[in-house]
Amino acid sequence: MPDDETRTLHSKPTPLGPLSDAAAPGPSPWLLRLVMAGLVLAALNLRPAITSLGALLEEVRDGLGMSGSVAGVLTSVPPLCFALFGVMAPRLARRFGAGAVVCAGMVAIAAGLAIRPFVGGTAGFLAASALALMGIAVSNILMPVIVKRWFPDRVGTMTGLYSMALATGTALAAALTVPMTNALGGSWKTGLALWAVLAAVAVVPWIALVRDRGTAPGQPTARQQKDAPVLRITRSRTGWALASFFGLQATAAYITMGWMPQIFRDAGVPAFTAGLLLAVTMAMGVPLAFVIPRVASRMRNQGPIAVFLSACGLIGYAGLYLAPAAGAWAWALLLGVANCAFPLALTMIGMRSRTGAGVVRLSAFAQSTGYLISIPGPLLVGVLYQHSGGWGLPIALMAALLVPQMIAGVLAGRDRTIEDEC
Structure with missing residues (x-):
């Protein structure tokens, strides 16, 4: 078992070459610290747009006159936007530089969150949400x-750091949205709009990185591009397995973020407590999102981790079905562990390619395809909830989806790279 971060980073050079000229001096320490700060602040803003809405979904539904099916459409908007806009990220990064793209993404998040509660009507709310989600998609x-x-040389550590920040932002939005809304007069519009402030702060470090326009992140030089073989990820079984794993874990995550507070509220749990339960679920990702990538990057096969996470989810859904209120805190903890499939997926994206160029293609393919896979899940949950009048069928669906997720995780976790398969 290797004792360094990610074994694939130490593989033999490929025709695509390194991320930059081997003879070029490394970046200065202050620049690395700036990039690190930018990663953390960006990650903090990649989920509050979603979990803040989940905490106030009932109030938003009443305020905008939504049915359960329309609310299901609303919870399906995030993965749809991530799939549609995510595919643009590599091309935008090549043309403008990753720093400029992420900076623009943070601006879009801030603008979308600031205006969506006040535009009036369901259509305007969806359009403003899509603006924020577009920024999240390219940053993802x-x-x-x-x-x-x-x-x-620190893929596992840095993936863990920004995954931990992402989980922190997710949990904070779930825990604080309701009390902040109550403290500011009880208007759900104010409670949702407040999260635009955090996104505005995240713009600052990326402004200094806008001019980072050399070779785009993970892209070979022009000569290397000319000499490199074409990498067709659609021919890679590992690429498809990773996309499937990413899509199924995203399905579970967006169902949880969009509907779990409502499940607890319908079981008699107060709104404030339901928000805290969602926060606990998301907060489990804070320590585990740092630990799992570090552990996974030292393993030849990450399949056992995927199996363990899915098993925790199955137990959590069983408890949510049988005793949603009595064991609420235990189920929230178990589902929080299961949701840590996300940092595992990100780590495997970095490990299943030997080069930065491969990571660009694999990240875009796995995440965009994965988010397409995840679109029907939250919508179907809303439809089943409205037409069955309860949560039995939706919870059964959530549990059933963990079985193919487990299988896809085992296949994606095998010790191989897309360059070998393509």
Whole structure:
């Protein structure tokens, strides 16, 4: 078992070459610290747009006059936007530089969150949400790419750091949205708009990185591009397995973020406590999102981790079905562990390719395809909930989806790279 971060980073050079000229001097320490700060602040803003809405979904539904099916559409918007806009990230990074793209993404998040509660009507709310989610989508794709470029010898550590920040932002939005809303007069519009402030702060470090326009992150030089073979990820079984794993874990995550507070509220749990339960679920990702990538990067096969996480989810859903209120805190903890499939997926994206160029393609393919896979899940949960009048069928669906997720995780975790398969 290797004792360094990610074994694939020490593989033999490939025709695509390194991320930068081997003879070029390394980046200065202050620049690395700036990139690190930018990664953390960006990651903090990649989920509050979603979990803040989940905490106030009932109030938003009442305020905008939504049915359960329309609310299901609303919870399906994030993965749809991530799939549609995520595929643009590599091309935008090549043309403008990753720093400029992420900076623009943070601006879009801030703008979307600031205006969506006040535009009026469901259509305007969806359009403003899509603006924020567009910024999240391109940043989602570029996070592993930026880590691979700036910290090639610390992929596990840096993936864990920004995954932990992402989980922190997710949990904070779930825990604080309701009390902040109550403290500011009880308007759900104010409670949702407040998260635009955090996104505005995240713009600052990326402004200094806008001019980072050399070779795009993970991209070979022009000569290397000319000499490199074409990498067709659609021919890679590992690429498809990773996309499937990413899509199924995203399905579970967005169902949890969008509907779990409502499940607890329908079981008689107060709104404030339901928000705290979602926060506990998301907060489990804070320590585990740092630990799992470090452990996974030292293992030849990450399949056992995927099996363990899915098993925790199955137990959590069983408890949510049988005793949602009585064992609420235990189920929230178990589902929080299961949701840590996300940092595992990000780590495997960095490990299943030997080069930065491969990571760019694999990240875009796995995340965009994965988010397409995840679109029907939250919508179907809303439809089943409305037409069955309860949570039995939706919870059964959530549990059933963990079985193919477990299988895909085992296949994606095998010790191989997309370059070998393509």
